[in-house]
Structures are given as C-alpha cells and as structure tokens.
Amino acid sequence: MDEETRREIIMSNYMQPVGKKDTPKDTSNYKMVNSKNDSCIDNLDIYVDIKDGVIKDIFFNGEACAISTSSTSIMINELIGKTTKEAINYINNFESMINEKEYNKEILGESLAYEEIYKQGNRKHCAHLPYIGLKKVIEEYEETNN
C-alpha cells in the first residue's frame, strides 16, 4: 500500500469513524470494555454484541487520537459479521503486522494502512488499542460459551 493510500484511509476513518456514537439507553445485548494504555491518553469504550459465535455489532465512544480512532473504525468495518474465530485470527495477524512479524496480508483489508506504523514508536500502541479491548471481550465470550 503506498503512503498516499494509507493516509487517505486513516484520515477518512478518523474524520468519519464507523461505529462512533453515543451510548444508547439499552445496551443489554452488548459487552462493554474500556481500552486505554499507559503510553498515551487515548481512552475508548468499546461495545460488542456477539450472538451464536458471530459479531453482530460493535460501536465505540471516548477520546482518542487520529490513529486509534481510525484503527477502531476500520476494525469495526472489517469485523462485524465475522465469527469470533475469524476475528481472533484477524487480530492475531494485525498484532503480527505491527510487531514486524510474518502475517497474512490478504485478510487485513484497510488495516494495512498501519503496515508501517511500527516505525513510529508510540503510535503502534494507538493502532493496537481497540484490539486489546475486543480480544478481551471475545475471550470472555469463548470462556463462558464453551
């Protein structure tokens, strides 16, 4: 992916993030997880609705930088409708990518916009932020449903 494309993907997902909205009154179908990390001030609440092993919906709110907001938006776009297994596979590949390990480019879609984020020290944590939360929710789901 060339730099211009990466920029465009990140900026459009930052300016109009998918799944960013205020918390509705009824969130009984959702599991909420707060994602933040020590190295920056990003702070996201992520809501996930999983049913029968499939991610039905994800939305989020909170305060975060351009990288973590866009990364969350892309995550939502890519993972709604996927099974929890597919999602975990996606997250593992994403983590390999930002940690400069081998990964499957084919499945990451727009997240490839962060393929060189490892060069920017701190910012890789921003890109990773939403996945920490989502992974936690999925793992908890698997534990209670298996």
Next chain:
Amino acid sequence: MNRNDFEILNNNLIYLDNGATTLKPKVVVNSINNYLTKYSANAHRGDYDISFKVDTLYEGARDTVKEFLNASRREEIVFTSGATASINMIVDGYFKNTLKKGDEVLITKVEHASNVLPWFRLSKELGIVVKYIELDSNNEVTIDNLKKSITPNTKVISLAHITNTLGDIRPIKEITKLAHENNILVVVDGAQSVPHIKIDVKDLDIDFLAFSAHKMLATTGLGILYGKYDLLNNLKPTFLGGGMNESFDDVDKVFLKELPTRLEAGTQSIEAVLSLDAAIKYINSIGIDNITKHEQDLKEYAINKLKSIPHIKLYNKNTTSGIILFNVEGIFSQDVAYYLNKYNICIRAGNHCAKLLKDVINTNQTCRASLYLYNTHEEIDKLVELLSDKERILKEMI
C-alpha cells in the same frame, strides 16, 4: 540564554517540555561524571579520602540549597527521591499524626496528583475533609476566596506555588499570612516555582516546601523537603534503616539521629545531590531573576502571536510563568504533539497529572509548551509557524 552549555541542543532540538523535566548543562553532567569516575564512594561511611570528599560535597550541597532558599538552618533541608516523595512524607509523617477526624485541608482542582492523592488517602484513613478553594474567573486563587473557604476546622492549606498546567503564580506570602493568623499550616508544592522564580522561604513564611531537582537542571531521583525546624523535627520518618539511627538494642531501645539525617534513611542518590549543587550554582551564576524575566518575555511573545490564530484555544493567556496551555480546535492534543515531533519540537499532550482540572477548563486534554532559560524567540516563531496552518497539521499529523 547559555545554549552552548546544553549539548543536547546541538541537534536542533526544540525542547518545550520543561514542566516535565529540564535539560542538563555540562556542569551538571560533569558533576555526575566526576562522582562516578573519581570518587564514587558512599557518604557518611568509610574513613578514607574519597568517602570524606563525597561526604563534604554532599553536605556542601545541602548548604547550597539552604542558601538558595534562604532557609534558617541547614537541618531544614532534607533530600528525598522527588517532589512526590517529599509531599507524601509531609502528609504521612506530619499531618497523619497531627490531624483528626473533621479537620479540613484546602487544595484546588488545579493541583498535581502528588498534592491530591496523599490527602485523599488521609481523608479515607482519618476522616479529614478535603475541600477545594473556589477559583476566580481566571481560574486563580484569590485571598478573598481563600477567606471564604477557611472555617474553624481548617488546619492545612496545600497548594502548588505555580501550577503545572495553567502556570498561575499563587500569592504565597499573603496566603501564609492569612493562614498563620488562623493557625493553619501551609504546604507549598514548589515543583514548578523553585526552578523559575526566587523563593525565600523565610520571607514567604512557608511551613513545608517540596520540589524536584530534575526540573531545575539537575538529574532525576532527587527531591527536596524543606520544613521549618520545629515542624520538621516532629515529622515521623517514613523509612527507617541505616544512616538515620543513633543506636538500637531492642524494640524499646531505638534512638534516631537528629535532623536532617533522621529523614534520610539508607543511601541517597549521591550523584543526584552533587548534580543539584552544580545546577543551583549554575542558576545562581545566571541569576534566577534573569531566568524569570526571560521566560516572561518569551511567554508574552508567544501569547501575542498565538492569540491571533483563530483555531488556537489558549487556556492561560494571563498567567506570567513560562507555561502555555492550548488546544488546536478539532484536533486531539496528542496528534498535535506527534505533528510537532516531526519537526523536532517536544511538547506535552494530555492531562498533565492534574485530573481534576477538567472541571475547571472543561476539557481533559490539552497541549502544554513550557519554557526555560535556553528557549528562544526563534523557537517560538517555529512553533507558531507550525501551528498557524491547520490544514498542514491535519495533513501531517499521522
């Protein structure tokens, strides 16, 4: 000023995060280097030349600090591990033993975590009440508002001299006067003031003062706890161990040393103490008033330029210390910091450890540029130029 003394500046670094920590001049680096290479012995220990030398230098540093603050006695100067440690020692070592349920401590919502959380814990432990002094329309502490906050139960006022976000300078002399008329003790968090403005603890009549060496050109791992002798003498040591005891035979037979050694258990960061000695002498050679004036000039220069940029929101236009708190409208503070970093400019984004401040300025994250003696008008020009073009920030921040 004196930029050649700071090797790190040779790489065109624009360092505007002096509220977090400061750069180190050559004399400070040399003082540490000399300790590590020429006389790296412990203080107060062996009977041999290099240990004697270290001991002399270590105690000499105490005299340097005493003179710098115009304290009455050298015993009033205690070395700790940082401003945070100093405040915790004051709260846990003194006030925990003297306050009782229902007593009130006055702070503000602009305090640094280190001047909030120890009081919160004491409130849980003892049932003291933590109250916030109401701030005026500039978010500053006024004597009138302070008067309104004082009740017969008020026992302590604990305030930053200069806050690390808004950079307002509190009228400490008037505050201690009013406090003492009402039998209230005053704790001053001097982390952002001692490095930047003249502090005379006698003239200001401060009861306890805490600050950090690393924010005044020395190295990390060292703080100072100043207390009036009679108060300090009643401060119970948090740490017990070597160096601070006279003798011990049994649980009932433990005898502690006099001040200040009693409050310095174990081996201190000796190189940090020696670096502080060098740093204070360096500051004295420039003149602290000249540093203050330089920062004021730069701040005024910066504010005058920044206030004409429509997308810049300034939170502390009117304060005179060298701290500039701002946001670029519509852009997350950390993205602004990343953008400036691309041009080798270091600023800080976030809440700056002052998490109650959001109630005061209605945002919990800001950009902070904080100045010191080596900053220049050209650096401000560069900052202003980079901030003036919002499209460019949006384009380059990722």
